[in-house]
Every structure is written in C-alpha cells, then in structure tokens.
Amino acid sequence: MIPVPEPKLDHLYQEVILDHNKNPRNFKALADANVSSHGYNPLCGDDYHVYLKIDPKGLIHDASFQGSGCAISKASASIMTTMIKGRRAEEAGKIKKSFLDFMIKDELHPKDKPYIERLMLFEGVKEFPVRVKCATLAWRALEDALKQYEFEHANVSYHMFEKGEAKEMDEIKLSAEMTPNPNTIKFLVNRQFLESGSFDFPTREKAKDSPLALKLFEIDSVNGVLIGTNFITVTKEPHADWQTIAPTVATAIQEFFASGGEAISKDALPSANEGGNSLIEQKIKQILDAEIRPAVARDGGDIVFYGYQDGIVTLHLQGACSSCPSSIMTLKMGVEHRLKQAVPEIKEVVQV
Ligand code: ZN
Numbered sequence: 199m200i201p202v203p204e205p206k207l208d209h210l211y212q213e214v215i216l217d218h219n220k221n222p223r224n225f226k227a228l229a230d231a232n233v234s235s236h237g238y239n240p241l242c243g244d245d246y247h248v249y250l251k252i253d254p255k256g257l258i259h260d261a262s263f264q265g266s267g268c269a270i271s272k273a274s275a276s277i278m279t280t281m282i283k284g285r286r287a288e289e290a291g292k293i294k295k296s297f298l299d300f301m302i303k304d305e306l307h308p309k310d311k312p313y314i315e316r317l318m319l320f321e322g323v324k325e326f327p328v329r330v331k332c333a334t335l336a337w338r339a340l341e342d343a344l345k346q347y348e349f350e351h352a353n354v355s356y357h358m359f360e361k362g363e364a365k366e367m368d369e370i371k372l373s374a375e376m377t378p379n380p381n382t383i384k385f386l387v388n389r390q391f392l393e394s395g396s397f398d399f400p401t402r403e404k405a406k407d408s409p410l411a412l413k414l415f416e417i418d419s420v421n422g423v424l425i426g427t428n429f430i431t432v433t434k435e436p437h438a439d440w441q442t443i444a445p446t447v448a449t450a451i452q453e454f455f456a457s458g459g460e461a462i463s464k465d466a467l468p469s470a471n472e473g474g475n476s477l478i479e480q481k482i483k484q485i486l487d488a489e490i491r492p493a494v495a496r497d498g499g500d501i502v503f504y505g506y507q508d509g510i511v512t513l514h515l516q517g518a519c520s521s522c523p524s525s526i527m528t529l530k531m532g533v534e535h536r537l538k539q540a541v542p543e544i545k546e547v548v549q550v
Contacts, residue, residue: 211319218273223280224262231260233346236378237339239331244271248278248339252347256287263339268332270323275336277316282340291344294337301334346376349383349444370455372448377498382422382433382517383444384498385451389428391461394487396426396500398516407466410454417446424500424517425461431498431517479506481541486513490533501533509545511537 207215228234228249238245244267251260261279266272282290296310297317301324306314320333350373371388397408400422405411411423414432420443422433432447434440483503494501499517506512513533534547 207319207322211322214319215269215273218276219269222263222272222276224260224283225264225276226262227264228260228262231262233343233350235339235342235346235376237335237342238378239267239271239335241328242268242271242332244268244332244335246271246275246336246339248275248336248343250282250340250343250347252287254351256351258282258285258287258290263336267335270320270329271332271335274317274320274333278336278340281316287344287347290340294340294344297337298334298341301330342376342380349374349376349440370452372451374444374448375498377431377517379433379498381436382431382498383440383447384429384431385448386429387451387455389455391455392425392427394427396424396495396502396516397462397466398500398502398514399423399425408462409459410451410461413450413454413459414447417443417450419443420447422517424498426495426500426517429495429498430461433517476506478541478543479503482506482511482537482544485537485540490536504550506544509543511544511547512550513547514550 227247228251231249231251233252234247234249236245236247244265246263246265246267249260249262249264250258252258261283263275263279265275281293285293292310293313296306296314299305299310300314300317301320304324323329323333369388373386375384375386377384397411399405399408399411399415402412402415405415405423408423408425410425410430414420414423414430419435419438420432421435422431424431430451434443486501486503491501499515502514502516504512504514511534534544537547538544
C-alpha cells in the first residue's frame with residue numbers, strides 16, 4: 199500500500215475513532231438486507247460492504263457493514279450505521295449529503311449542523327484528500343444503496359401492465375440492481391434464458407446474434423448489453439440519466455420475453471467459451487465457473503477464459519466489470535491470487 203499521511207486529530211476524537219475501530223458497531227453481513235452496496239478505496243485498501251434493510255414505507259430497520267480498512271474508514275462506517283438505523287431513508291440521505299458536502303466541498307449549512315454533529319470528529323481529516331476518501335467511503339456506499347432502494351421503489355410499476363396483455367406480461371418479473379459501475383444496471387429476470395455462461399455485446403454491431411440485445415440497443419443512450427443465464431446487464435452512456443432509461447429498458451425486456459423472443463439466436467449457441475482442455479486449463483475453468491464467475495455475476499459482470507500459455511492466464515472482463523474502475527484491482531488481487539493458489543504453475547493473470 200502507498201503510505202498515507204496520518205492526520206493529527208484532536209485527542210478526544212482520536213479516542214472515538216479508535217474505539218469504533220476496535221469495536222465496530224453493526225459489523226456483520228445482513229442476511230435479510232434488501233439493498234447493499236460495495237465501497238472500495240484503492241489508495242488505502244479500504245473495502246466495505248454496506249447492508250440496509252428498508253421496509254416498503256422507507257424505514258431503515260437495520261443497517262450494517264462488513265469488510266476491512268483503516269481506522270478512519272472503519273470508524274466512519276461504524277458510526278454511520280448507528281446514525282441511520284431506525285431513521286427514514288430520506289433522513290439518512292440528508293445526513294449523508296450534509297456529511298459529504300462538509301467533507302468534500304467544505305460546505306455546511308447551519309441548519310444541517312445538528313444532523314452531523316457526531317461526525318464533526320472527522321473535520322481534521324479534511325486536510326488530507328486521501329483520508330477524506332477513507333472517511334466518506336461507507337457514506338458513498340450508503341448513497342448507492344439508497345439509490346438502489348429508490349430505484350426499486352420507483353419501479354414497482356414495472357410489474358403492472360394495462361390492456362389485454364396484462365396476464366401474460368405479469369408472469370415476467372424483473373428486478374433491478376445497481377452494480378459497482380454507476381453506468382451499469384443488472385436486470386434480473388424470473389426465467390432462465392441461457393444454460394450457462396454469458397454473451398457480451400459491447401456494441402450494436404456485435405449484437406446480431408441476439409435479438410434481445412438488438413432491441414435494447416434501439417434505446418437511446420444504451421451502449422452495452424450483457425446477457426447472462428437469468429440476468430441482463432445494461433450499460434448506458436455516462437451523461438445519460440437512469441431515471442429515464444431504466445424504465446424503458448425494463449419495459450423492453452418484459453415485452454421482449456412476453457412476445458416469446460429468444461435472448462440469443464439458436465444458431466449462435468453454444469457459447470464460444472469452449473476450446474483447449476489441458477489439465478491446467480480445465481482446472482482454471484473449474485475455479486472460474488464454480489467460484490469466480492458467480493461472484494462477479496452478482497455485480498452484473500462476467501469473466502471469460504481466453505487461454506493459458508506458459509504460466510499466463512488470459513481473461514476477458516465483461517459487463518459491469520469491464521468499465522468499473524476497480525476491475526483491474528479485482529482481477530489482480532482477487533482472481534490472480536485464487537488461481538495461483540490452486541494452480542502453482544500460474545505466474546500471472548492478464549486481461550484482454
Ligand atoms: Zn483508509
């Protein structure tokens with residue numbers, strides 16, 4: 199890790215941070231969370247998941263976090279969970295906004311001060327930009343999780359259709375999940391359209407094998423589609439707004455399946471994901487299929503095996519992963535580490 203400067207904090211504040219670092223509150227995964235998000239700070243190595251259980255009326259019943267990182271990031275996450283538990287999602291959003299404005303823009307409206315009184319202990323951190331990332335990491339993850347909640351909440355209407363088609367359309371259920379890449383949303387569908395693997399369509403030109411991808415590319419600002427076994431991840435252009443695109447995408451997916459469309463043309467199956475079968479390759483594929491791909495799929499992406507030669511494994515990142523800033527890190531630290539562990543012959547993992 200890169201050495202980062204230690205901010206000089208008031209003694210009392212230092213104690214609070216150390217206490218939360220040593221005994222983090224709500225430090226666990228939340229099995230019944232309905233939204234969660236991941237925050238990662240490559241500069242310091244802070245890496246946390248934030249979990250929320252929010253009821254349909256918007257009350258945060260439970261909040262927790264899990265992961266590892268420096269004392270500042272951990273204390274901030276710990277304090278955050280205690281502050282938002284039992285509050286309404288909007289209130290949590292307000293606290294989050296006030297704190298981020300205070301830390302990042304150095305703005306604090308006097309009427310917001312009582313909201314973030316408990317967070318004033320991070321004031322001394324502001325002089326150290328790297329450490330500001332530590333203090334705000336969990337709050338950024340909270341921001342994503344709240345967006346996810348709003349998004350799912352605002353789109354209950356996905357399941358409702360007018361006209362005569364109503365009955366048939368109702369059977370196709372979608373849920374949407376934000377991914378670590380803010381430009382990518384993963385749409386889960388209540389049916390399986392591929393036996394295994396995935397198909398990545400980074401451009402419209404490459405989508406000719408997929409009637410579904412072609413249809414989605416007709417939507418303005420859609421610039422990437424990945425089709426997995428029971429999910430579709432859609433990537434939008436960075437300037438475009440999900441509020442307008444997401445409902446259109448969801449409706450298009452529902453209509454497509456309701457009219458009996460095939461996600462991938464029959465003649466394009468099976469996937470090109472086959473080939474050489476040396477023992478090492480088999481072993482690599484086994485680990486990818488059993489451990490790594492399911493984990494990556496949860497974030498709306500996929501990793502495809504391209505080849506193995508002289509100790510070098512070549513992989514291709516698809517979907518949400520491919521343009522996510524932390525993907526290289528994931529590949530290097532996670533995948534490479536795991537593969538090396540299982541196959542000592544492996545020297546390096548590279549991506550194409
Ligand atoms: Zn940190």
